Amino acid sequence: MSILTAExxxxxxxxxxxxxxxIIPNAAEYDKTAEFHPFLLEAAKESKIFTMAIPKKYGGLxxxxxxxxxxxxxxxxxxxxxxTTLAAGVLGMDSLLIAGNEEQKQxxxxxxxxxxxxxxxxxxxxAGSDAAxxxxxxxxSGDEYIINGTKCFITNGGxxxxxxxxxxxxxxxxxxxxxxFMVERGRPGFTIGETxxxxxxxxxxxVELLLKNVQVPxxxxxxxxxxxxxxxxxxxxxxxxxxxxxxxGVAQRALDECVKYLHQRFPGKLQPGQxxxxxxADMQIQLEAARQTLHxxxxxxxxxxxxxxxxxxxxxxCGDVAMSVTTxxxxxxxSYAYTSEIAKLMRDAKIMQVYEGTNQIQRLVVSRAVxxxxxxxxxxQKAA
Amino acid sequence: xxxQLTEEQRLIEQSAHDxxxxxxxxxVEQLDHTGDFPKAxxxxxxxxxxxxxxxxxxxxxxxxGFVSYVAVIxxxxxxxxxxxxxxxxxxxxxxxxxxxxxxxxKKQYVQALVKGETxxxxxxxxxxxxxxxxxxxxxxxxxxxGYVLKGTKAYVRNAGEAGxxxxxxxxxxxxxxxxxxxxxxxxxxxxxxxxxxNTMGLRGCPVAHVTFDNVSVPETAVLGAVKSGREIxxxxxxxxxxxxxxxxxxxxxxxxxxxxxYAKQRVQFGKPVATLQxxxxxxxxxxxxxxxxxxxxxxxxxxxxxxxxxxxxxxIVKSFLARLGSKxxxxxxxxEGGMGYSEAMxxxxxxxxxxxxxxxxxxxxxxxxxxxxxxx
Numbered sequence: 001m002s003i004l005t006a007e008x009x010x011x012x013x014x015x016x017x018x019x020x021x022x023i024i025p026n027a028a029e030y031d032k033t034a035e036f037h038p039f040l041l042e043a044a045k046e047s048k049i050f051t052m053a054i055p056k057k058y059g060g061l062x063x064x065x066x067x068x069x070x071x072x073x074x075x076x077x078x079x080x081x082x083x084t085t086l087a088a089g090v091l092g093m094d095s096l097l098i099a100g101n102e103e104q105k106q107x108x109x110x111x112x113x114x115x116x117x118x119x120x121x122x123x124x125x126x127a128g129s130d131a132a133x134x135x136x137x138x139x140x141s142g143d144e145y146i147i148n149g150t151k152c153f154i155t156n157g158g159x160x161x162x163x164x165x166x167x168x169x170x171x172x173x174x175x176x177x178x179x180x181f182m183v184e185r186g187r188p189g190f191t192i193g194e195t196x197x198x199x200x201x202x203x204x205x206x207v208e209l210l211l212k213n214v215q216v217p218x219x220x221x222x223x224x225x226x227x228x229x230x231x232x233x234x235x236x237x238x239x240x241x242x243x244x245x246x247x248x249g250v251a252q253r254a255l256d257e258c259v260k261y262l263h264q265r266f267p268g269k270l271q272p273g274q275x276x277x278x279x280x281a282d283m284q285i286q287l288e289a290a291r292q293t294l295h296x297x298x299x300x301x302x303x304x305x306x307x308x309x310x311x312x313x314x315x316x317x318c319g320d321v322a323m324s325v326t327t328x329x330x331x332x333x334x335s336y337a338y339t340s341e342i343a344k345l346m347r348d349a350k351i352m353q354v355y356e357g358t359n360q361i362q363r364l365v366v367s368r369a370v371x372x373x374x375x376x377x378x379x380x381q382k383a384a
Numbered sequence: 385x386x387x388q389l390t391e392e393q394r395l396i397e398q399s400a401h402d403x404x405x406x407x408x409x410x411x412v413e414q415l416d417h418t419g420d421f422p423k424a425x426x427x428x429x430x431x432x433x434x435x436x437x438x439x440x441x442x443x444x445x446x447x448x449g450f451v452s453y454v455a456v457i458x459x460x461x462x463x464x465x466x467x468x469x470x471x472x473x474x475x476x477x478x479x480x481x482x483x484x485x486x487x488x489x490k491k492q493y494v495q496a497l498v499k500g501e502t503x504x505x506x507x508x509x510x511x512x513x514x515x516x517x518x519x520x521x522x523x524x525x526x527x528x529x530g531y532v533l534k535g536t537k538a539y540v541r542n543a544g545e546a547g548x549x550x551x552x553x554x555x556x557x558x559x560x561x562x563x564x565x566x567x568x569x570x571x572x573x574x575x576x577x578x579x580x581x582n583t584m585g586l587r588g589c590p591v592a593h594v595t596f597d598n599v600s601v602p603e604t605a606v607l608g609a610v611k612s613g614r615e616i617x618x619x620x621x622x623x624x625x626x627x628x629x630x631x632x633x634x635x636x637x638x639x640x641x642x643x644x645x646y647a648k649q650r651v652q653f654g655k656p657v658a659t660l661q662x663x664x665x666x667x668x669x670x671x672x673x674x675x676x677x678x679x680x681x682x683x684x685x686x687x688x689x690x691x692x693x694x695x696x697x698x699x700i701v702k703s704f705l706a707r708l709g710s711k712x713x714x715x716x717x718x719x720e721g722g723m724g725y726s727e728a729m730x731x732x733x734x735x736x737x738x739x740x741x742x743x744x745x746x747x748x749x750x751x752x753x754x755x756x757x758x759x760x
Contacts, residue, residue, distance in 0.1 A: 032582075128721050130652035153722045199725050199732035266513055275752060327710050331743040335509065335539035338744055339591060343584035346739060347732075350717060354725050358718055360662045 008067050015074035018047060023078030028341040030203035031081060036159060037203055040082055041089075045115030053090045053097065058109045065298035069245040073291070076249025080348035081203035083246045085117070088155040088204075092118025094238040095164040095180055099223035099231045108162050108182055116161030120239070121151040121209055122232050128153075129361050132175045132229060136211065138167035145169070145181065145221065147214040150193070155355075157207035158192050161185050165211070166232055169225045178228035182220045189214040200347030237311045238301070240356050244294050244318035247352040251287045251322045254329035254345045258283070261333050261342075279332065283325045290314075290321040309369035312362040319352035319359055387679065389455060396437075396452040400459035403432055408463035415466060416733050419580070419587040421545045425467055426474075430500030434460075438475055439482055443490065444498040449689035450623075454630035454681055461634025465737040466588035468634065470503075472627045473541045473589070476620050477504025477550050481567060484608035484616055489567055493548050505546035506624075507537035507594055508617050515552055515617075516560035522596060524553040524564060530603050531555075533566065533574075533596040543592035544577045546570055551596070552613045563613030566605045574599040585736030622698045623688065629681040629701045631741040636674045636712035639734045643667060643716040646723070657719070666715045673708045680704060699754035709742030 004012065022043045030037050044050050052068055054060020063071070068090070075083030089112075096108055112118060127133035136149025147167050151157070163183045170177030183190065193208030223231055259280070262270055272280070297314045300307035326349040330337040337343055353359045389397060407428050415422055429435050438453045439445025453475070460468040478497040481489050481504075496502040512518015522535030537551055547570050552563040568575060578593040608616050644667055647658035657663050680701045687694035713735040717724035724731045 123722070126651075128652060129657075130654075133652065197727040199727060199735060265511075323714055327714075327739075327743070330739060331706065334744045335591070338584050338740055339539065339581035343736075343739070347584070347736070350714070350735065351725055353714070353718060354722060358721050360666075360718060363662070 004066075004070065008070055011063070011067055012070045012074065014047070015049075015071045018043070018049070019074050019078035023075065023082050027079035027082065027203075028344070031079070031341065031344050032202075034197060034202040036205045037082055037085070038159070040085065041115060041117065041159075044086060044089075048113075049086070050089055050115065050117065051109075051113055053093055054109050054112065055097075058105055059113050060109065065241070065301040066295055069241060069294055069298045072242050072245035073249040073252070073294075076246030077253045078249075079203070080246050080250050080345075080351070081201040083249065084201045084204040084351075085156060087242045087246060088119065089117030089160075091235070091239045091242055092120045092156065092160065092162070092164060094235045095120065095222055095231050096182070098234045098238070099180065099227060100182075104182065104219070104222065111161040117156050117159060119154055119156040119160035119163045120235060121154045121157070121163050121165045123153045124150060125152050129358060131232065131357075132178070134166055134168055134178055136165065136167040137171065138169050138179060138181060138216075140169070140218070141215075143218050144215045145218060147181065147183065147211045147216060149211050151209040151211070152193075153196060153206055153355075154209050156205055157209050158195065158205045163209070164222070164235070165209075166228050169228075173226065175229045176226045178232075179225045180222040180228040180231045181216055182222060183211075183214065183216055187214050187216065199350055200344065201351050202347075233308075236356055237308045240311045240315035240362070241294055241297050241301075243352060243356045244290070244297075244314045247315075247318040247322035247349065248287065248291045248294060250345055250349050250352070251283075251290065251318075251325040254322075254326040254342075254349075255280075255283050255287060257342055257345070258329040258332050261336065276332070279328060283328055286321040286325055290318040293317055309366055312357075312365035312369075315352075315356060316359045316362040316366070319349075322349040322352045325349075387682075389451070393448075393452045393455060396448055397455040397459055399432065400434065400456040401462075403428075403434070404460050404463035408460065408467055412464040413733075415464065415588040416585075417587075419583075419590075421590055422467060422470070422588050423545075426470060426503070427500045429467070429471055430498065434471065435474055435478070435500055436498035439478060439494065439498060443482060443494045450626075450685045451682060451689050454627055454685045457627050457630040458634040458637070458678070461631040461741075462638040464588075465631050465635050465734075465741060466586045468631050469586050469589040469740070470542060472624060472631070473506055474504050475627070476506040476624050477546075477548065479623065480506070480550050480565070480607060480616055480620050484565070484612075485567070486604065488604065489607065493567065496547070502547035503542050503545045505540050505542040505549050505594075506620065507540045507543075507549050507551040508621065509538045509540070511536065511538045511593075516554045516563055521560070522551060522553040523557065524555045524566065526555070527600070531566070531601050531605070533568070533599040533601060536593055536595045538593050539581070539591055540594045541589055541591050543594050544580060544590050549575070549594065550607060551594075552617055555610060559611070561614065562611040563617065564610050565607035565613040565616050566601055567607050568596075568599065568601055568605060572599045572601065584739055585733065586740040587736075622695055625702045626681055626684050626688065626694075626698050628741050629677060629684075629705050632705045632709045632738060633674055633678045633681065635734050635738045635741065636670065636677070636709065639713055639716040639731055639738075640667065640670045640674060642730055642734075643670070643719040643724070646720050650720075650723075663719055666719050670712045670715055673712055677701065677705055677708070696755060696758040699752075699758075703752055703755060705742050709738055713738045 051060035052063040056062035138145040138147045165183045169179040189212040191210045193210045196206040297310040326346040433446045436445035441447045520536040524531040549568045574597040576595045581591045684697040
């Protein structure tokens with residue numbers, strides 16, 4: 001069901017207000033300077049919105065997935081850069097929700113409940129699309145693991161209080177030799193490297209993490225040794241629709257700005273020809289299809305049904321729609337868009353096709369699901 | 385029918401390629417970063433005869449045809465599309481004055497434009513829905529044997545750096561469709577250039593609004609006939625759109641080559657990603673779009689060179705690239721993944737630049753009207 005309940009509508013309204021007050025007025029300036037925005041974390045802390053993915057029994061808001069997507073769409077509407085900070089701050093906790101034990105949950109949700117943010121660190125210079133190519137190692141030594149390696153493109157990396165780090169515990173086992181660890185900020189040997197300067201989502205923080213003989217207690221291992229890749233993939237399943245929600249927000253903003261501009265440019269007498277009518281209709285059609293797909297996928301998750309394929313479909317569709325709708329919007333607004341913050345929407349939309357797995361990787365995920373299992377060979381037919 | 389450049393055209397293209405390597409490649413990143421007008425490079429373009437490429441020899445031009453012109457624009461754009469934009473706007477002004485100007489106007493401006501001593505700006509757009517309509521439409525009122533210009537031209541490229549503006553104004557508010565072109569010296573009293581706008585890409589080619597606050601010009605400032613401005617503007621903008629298509633192809637080609645090189649070096653899943661079919665498809669489609677766009681625009685350029693009707697073909701090229709121009713960058717960025725989004729790499733700049741050559745002043749439907757009109 002994708003019609004929002006009264007409660008969800010209230011939450012959406014509150015999210016809109018938060019965005020109007022804290023995000024929209026600051027988005028252009030922070031995009032320009034590409035500076036991080038600690039004020040936003042402070043503001044988000046007040047409303048406890050960071051805790052929306054944390055179950056109520058641990059003190060979080062415990063929103064359903066659909067509700068989370070509604071909130072994240074509003075963040076994306078305001079600014080995909082700041083939205084990325086907030087969304088990743090929430091998503092960083094997903095691995096813990098998936099595989100953390102009670103004690104770990106209590107321990108690591110605590111800093112988030114106090115207003116901190118989390119970061120999820122899978123990507124490495126040699127492990128992008130090929131996520132299994134992780135080279136960071138975690139070697140068991142008594143009651144500890146010693147972690148060594150470099151992570152890159154880590155969202156919130158410079159500001160997180162706690163990190164999920166994927167590392168090889170058994171290099172001989174390939175994908176099955178990867179494990180997931182919680183690593184607290186400030187551990188000796190754990191430093192923040194270069195900050196990435198990006199085409200869009202410029203105010204979100206993207207950095208390199210350098211781990212040199214970082215010691216963590218064995219109790220920081222999430223799940224069992226060798227579960228890391230499975231946890232990472234499930235984390236991405238949860239994260240991708242949230243990226244899609246940001247994308248829907250960006251696309252909605254582009255359409256709204258476009259309509260606002262057209263009314264301003266043709267005050268009181270906007271009589272669009274069919275070419276323009278159809279372009280606007282196509283933007284709306286794509287946008288609405290994307291949003292409904294997103295809500296459906298979130299419904300699957302809330303219902304406890306498998307949604308891995310739908311997650312990939314959603315992220316691909318919404319990312320591509322955001323790119324297409326923002327491009328069309330810039331085209332319809334022409335030089336005005338090119339010389340104003342409208343162009344930011346197009347730059348921001350581009351990342352939606354890239355992060356949390358490129359849309360090419362999503363298509364691999366979808367095609368695997370489509371091809372598996374092989375259809376039964378009908379009687380009388382021979383298998384090819 | 386020969387689809388290849390002639391030997392002479394090829395040599396001109398090669399010289400632009402060499403120029404780009406020597407003068408543009410070393411500074412393109414800095415130019416993009418600062419957005420400063422590259423004065424010295426424009427002078428070098430003049431020294432290498434590029435600013436007069438399209439003009440006859442008697443005004444200091446190189447007398448090359450439009451095919452060579454677009455080949456040069458493409459080559460320059462492969463390295464730096466902003467410089468190609470400046471040159472293209474310069475050419476719009478020198479072409480208009482050479483084509484419609486009086487001897488005195490030509491003498492005063494064309495050589496100076498060819499030598500890069502003066503920068504030209506073509507001021508057509510306004511804040512209203514279309515030039516001539518709207519509260520601040522540029523209006524020319526007859527007074528004392530001349531005209532007084534009042535109003536604002538919007539999004540003028542080369543504004544601020546220009547020594548001469550070709551500005552389009554209405555002379556009769558009852559006839560908003562009848563524009564008249566004026567050649568206005570930048571030093572004219574009352575001509576005010578607004579702050580440089582912060583453009584997404586093509587940074588280095590300045591864009592600003594230009595306000596004419598009761599600017600007095602003599603009658604001799606009229607370019608061509610009174611009320612013939614729309615014809616002048618249409619012709620110049622259509623020519624420029626073919627050149628802009630060459631910019632798009634240049635940018636697209638640069639992106640394609642960078643992505644292909646990256647794909648050959650980037651190893652994932654134990655092999656270069658260039659060996660993956662999904663990556664090959666992205667690159668192949670981008671190469672296809674570039675190739676077909678280049679053929680289309682060169683065909684239109686040949687018609688222009690042969691003084692044949694070219695308006696429909698120019699519209700077709702523009703329409704094709706309004707749909708596919710940005711797609712080339714959207715796709716090539718995918719090939720480079722996260723690196724394709726990093727400003728430390730060239731693709732983000734090309735992404736921002738190509739939006740400027742494909743999405744603007746093409747209220748993407750206008751070429752379609754022109755094409756449809758030619759069929760029916």
